Amino acid sequence: xxxxxxxxxxxxxxxxxxACNPGRFFLNGSCSLFDAPAGKWGIxxxxxSTRTFLTTVLPxxxxxxxxxxxxxxxxxTLVALVSWLLFCVAIRFVRVDNGxxxxxxxxxxxxxxxxxxxxxxxxxxxxxxxxxxTELGGTLSVASWIxxxxxxxxxxxxxxxxxxxxxxxxxxxxxxxxxEFVNDxxxxxxxxxxxxxxxLRGLDTLVTGTSGFIDYRVFPLSTYVNYRCYNxxxxxxxxxxxxxCQVPRRDxxxxxxxxxxxxxxxxxxxxxxxxxxxxHGDDTHVxxxxxxxxxxxxxxxxxxxxxxxxxxxxxxxxRTYNNLHNLKLIQPLxxxxxxxxxxxEASDLMSSLQSSKSGIVNxxxxxxYLADYIVEIDNEKLNGPVTFLADxxxxxxxxxxxxxxxxxxxxxxxxxxxxxDSVMRDIRSRRRAQRNWDKLKKYVAYTWGPGNLDCSxxxxxxxxxxxxxxxxxxxxxxxxxxxxxxxxxxRAKSRLAGSTEIQKGSQSPQ
Numbered sequence: 001x002x003x004x005x006x007x008x009x010x011x012x013x014x015x016x017x018x019a020c021n022p023g024r025f026f027l028n029g030s031c032s033l034f035d036a037p038a039g040k041w042g043i044x045x046x047x048x049s050t051r052t053f054l055t056t057v058l059p060x061x062x063x064x065x066x067x068x069x070x071x072x073x074x075x076x077t078l079v080a081l082v083s084w085l086l087f088c089v090a091i092r093f094v095r096v097d098n099g100x101x102x103x104x105x106x107x108x109x110x111x112x113x114x115x116x117x118x119x120x121x122x123x124x125x126x127x128x129x130x131x132x133x134t135e136l137g138g139t140l141s142v143a144s145w146i147x148x149x150x151x152x153x154x155x156x157x158x159x160x161x162x163x164x165x166x167x168x169x170x171x172x173x174x175x176x177x178x179x180e181f182v183n184d185x186x187x188x189x190x191x192x193x194x195x196x197x198x199x200l201r202g203l204d205t206l207v208t209g210t211s212g213f214i215d216y217r218v219f220p221l222s223t224y225v226n227y228r229c230y231n232x233x234x235x236x237x238x239x240x241x242x243x244x245c246q247v248p249r250r251d252x253x254x255x256x257x258x259x260x261x262x263x264x265x266x267x268x269x270x271x272x273x274x275x276x277x278x279x280h281g282d283d284t285h286v287x288x289x290x291x292x293x294x295x296x297x298x299x300x301x302x303x304x305x306x307x308x309x310x311x312x313x314x315x316x317x318x319r320t321y322n323n324l325h326n327l328k329l330i331q332p333l334x335x336x337x338x339x340x341x342x343x344x345e346a347s348d349l350m351s352s353l354q355s356s357k358s359g360i361v362n363x364x365x366x367x368x369y370l371a372d373y374i375v376e377i378d379n380e381k382l383n384g385p386v387t388f389l390a391d392x393x394x395x396x397x398x399x400x401x402x403x404x405x406x407x408x409x410x411x412x413x414x415x416x417x418x419x420x421d422s423v424m425r426d427i428r429s430r431r432r433a434q435r436n437w438d439k440l441k442k443y444v445a446y447t448w449g450p451g452n453l454d455c456s457x458x459x460x461x462x463x464x465x466x467x468x469x470x471x472x473x474x475x476x477x478x479x480x481x482x483x484x485x486x487x488x489x490x491r492a493k494s495r496l497a498g499s500t501e502i503q504k505g506s507q508s509p510q
Contacts (some may be wrong), residue, residue, distance in 0.1 A: 007031055013350045017263060022344050023301020025269050026194040027233070033301075034192050034234075034270050034294060070154045077150025081143055088139040104427070111424060113138035116145075120404060122411035122418045134421045136410060140403040148399040155391055164379040166323075173318065173374045179246060181318045183277045183330045187240040189312070190232060191363065192270040195258050197229035197236045199266055203256035215250055234272070240365075244280055245330075252367040255309070260359030267349075268304040268361050270294045275314060275332040282327060289314070289332040305352055306341020309362045313338070317370035322378040331375075335368070 006018035009031040013019055020031035088110060094103040114137030121132050206224055209215035221227055225242040238256065258266040274290035293312070304310060313335035321327040340362055343349045352358045383391075411417045 011346055011350060013353050017353075019265065019267070019349065019353055020194075020303075021301070021346050022303040022349055023269055025192065025235075025267070070157055073150060073154045073157060077147065077153070080150070081146045084143055084146060085139065088135075092135070107135050108424060108428060110138040110142075111135040111421065114141050116141035116400060117404060117407055120407065121421075122408070132421045134417070135424065136407060136417055136420065140407050144399045144403045147402070148396055151395045151399065152392065155395065159383060159388065163383065164381045167378050167380050169376045169378070170373050171376065173371055177374055178249075178318065178371055181328050181330055182244050182246055182280045183328075184280055185242045185245050185275070185277045185330065187275045187314075187365070188237055188273065189363070189365070190237040190272040191235045191258065191268045191361070192272065193235040193258075193266075193268040193361075195236055195264070195266060195268070195361075196231050199258040199261055199264070200229050200236060200238075201257050201259050203227060203229070203238065203254075205255070207253040207255075208250040210251070217250075221254065235268070249369065249371060251369065253364060254367075255362070255364040257363065258361040260356065265353050266305065266359055266361045267353075269302070270304075271310070271312065271337075271363075273312060273334075277316075277330045277332060279327055279329055285321075285324065285327060285329070287319075287329045287331045289334050291334055293337045300344050302342040302344045303349055304340060304342050304361055305349070306343075306358045307360060307362060308340035309338070309364045310340040311338040311364045311366055313366045313368065315368050315370055317373070317375065319375045319377060322376060 006012050007030050009021045009024055010018045011021065020026060024031040024033055026032075091103055091107055095101065111133050114133040114135075117137040117140060118131045118133055121134060121137060204221050206219045206221045208217045208219070225240045227238065227240050229236055229238055231237075236258070240254070258268070260266045271293040272291075273293070274288065276286050276288040278286040315333040315335050316330050317333070319329050319331045321329065341358070343352055
């Protein structure tokens with residue numbers, strides 16, 4: 001970059017040119033660090049399904065990350081269990097108000113939920129076993145079922161997601177087996193820099209074998225793969241594609257370099273790469289390896305420049321997926337990165353930029369084919385129906401036993417809990433009797449009417465409007481009814497009294 005004033009984190013060389021400090025490159029007019037992702041490597045150890053329409057529209061990856069662990073189900077179970085127990089403990093401190101409050105009705109409903117421990121409460125030795133439903137039993141019964149349902153959900157999740165395991169078997173490979181592996185492969189490597197494809201040189205040769213050995217060969221690269229270079233915002237990208245590729249028996253070396261251009265030096269600060277392979281007749285699965293190689297090591301920023309090679313080692317080995325209809329894939333694996341010439345001091349980089357001898361960035365892709373063995377992958381089921389039933393029974397027994405022990409401890413230490421069922425039944429019975437009594441009073445008031453009552457003979461402590469307490473009883477009703485009869489009835493009573501006196505006189509001794 002030419003100019004009188006250089007941007008931040010840059011220096012001036014050759015009097016008029018600017019260059020970024022080691023570990024930085026020009027991006028949008030400023031010297032920027034390479035923002036490598038947190039996870040530098042994205043290596044597939046298995047086959048991955050290719051993206052479909054749903055994976056593009058819906059956030060299935062985010063949903064999968066949220067639900068990929070049993071911890072979420074167990075945490076939800078724990079939250080529900082603690083919330084239920086705290087609620088039941090809180091309402092026990094609320095006044096029952098002789099059974100008239102709604103809180104008492106809630107506590108009564110909780111006691112009706114005692115369907116697990118109804119016959120397991122504290123009982124005296126001489127008492128016959130009888131079915132009881134207490135508030136504590138209802139609380140712990142629901143708690144045991146919350147725990148059981150939560151653990152059962154976690155078990156079902158485990159059975160669905162891990163109902164089988166992958167079994168890897170390795171067997172020696174022979175030539176006919178290797179001929180069956182026909183894959184479409186694509187390799188992309190981006191040199192993170194301010195360069196472009198115009199700096200590229202030497203991408204036209206493929207070397208197989210080892211130099212000095214009998215299997216050493218040099219071929220034109222175009223006879224094996226289709227290659228091209230295209231520019232991106234991060235730098236030039238080399239793309240290598242091979243259709244109907246078979247597994248060769250020798251190692252491959254592909255080299256290229258970037259050279260200085262007038263006022264445009266050859267420098268790089270890192271590499272991004274990705275290698276994918278898929279079966280030529282199956283486009284639904286793909287194996288891949290991708291990653292990032294940074295120039296910084298031990299918090300020291302570096303810039304790649306010089307004659308030494310930057311080598312990326314990739315291993316390829318054949319895999320047969322018997323669980324996927326004998327799918328045959330070449331699995332890539334990133335082995336290591338061997339850094340080449342690099343500079344970490346601004347003064348050293350300035351001297352290199354002012355010299356034409358080191359104006360080069362050499363890169364070599366080393367592909368090693370591990371074709372001596374074939375990995376066969378198959379699935380084996382972990383659980384059968386008997387194992388599932390045994391797991392469910394064990395979960396239920398544990399859920400019941402935990403809260404049964406808690407029930408016994410509470411009733412043994414707090415004696416009033418032993419009779420809380422009878423206390424609640426008594427409160428509910430009194431409340432029911434009061435409601436029936438109120439209905440009876442309303443019936444009497446509606447039948448005879450409070451206006452026809454004669455209150456002259458009723459004491460001040462009694463009321464004519466029939467708002468009597470339960471202690472007055474039916475006798476008070478009879479008294480009130482007698483005081484409210486019409487005058488004709490009173491005359492009948494007087495005549496009846498007169499006849500009675502006459503009868504008594506006739507029975508007197510002569």
